[in-house]
Amino acid sequence: MPNEKAGSAGKFTNFTPYEIGDNEEYMSPAQLEHFKQILLDWKQELMEEVDRTMHHMQEDAANYADPSDRATQEEEFSLELRTRDRERKLIKKIDQTIDQIDREDYxxxxxxxxxxxxxxxxxxxxxxxxxxxxxxxxxxxxxxxx
Structure with a gap:
């Protein structure tokens, strides 16, 4: 039974834990494929979150007359952008890890x-x-x- 996924910038846990076979060598092709799929799914989830943020910011952008409302919206957008920046860095690390798997150096x-x-x-x-x-x-x- 798959685990539930955590927050978008956190860990991706929407997978079935790997069942190690008898006498299976560490980082066998099946294990490498298991981790590559986890990373690809995690990357996809992060990319979808980026798309949701872009749509949210485009749709919710308003020019409020009240300075307090405007400041609140700017702070909300700033927090979202910082989160997306951390996720951008995580996506880069995921890509590097996938490269390691492809080189069988993982x-x-x-x-x-x-x-x-x-x-x-x-x-x-x-x-x-x-x-x-x-x-x-x-x-x-x-x-x-x-």
Whole structure:
């Protein structure tokens, strides 16, 4: 049974978790296809959200006489545009991840080379670090403030 999808800028979770077969090799062609489909579906959902935002902003754009109403609308549009900008960056990362899958260079930590893991990749399909390296990176970030 598929999971429900999360917020548009969050994770895409509208998929059936991958069932690993007996003696199945990590990042087999079936697994790569599973993740590619997750990423393509997620990208499609984000692109549809961009279209909805454009239509909303075109249809709801009004020249209010009251400065408070005008300011409220401008703030709403500003928030939507910031969200779309984050999603634009996410779409770029999704495209890069799809390229990794196409090169069969997906699912391994770019820092230490170990398997990232099926469940971690389902939770964060664009992950490039294993959980240990990600944890260390976050600790370093907190300590240095960078």
């Amino acid at each position: 699912g391994f930590c770019e820092s230490c080379g170990v398997e990232i893991g099926i469940r971690r990749l389902e939770a964060r399909p664009t992950a490039t670090l294993c959980i240990d390296c990600k944890t260390l990176a976050e600790i370093r970030e907190k300590q240095t403030g960078i």
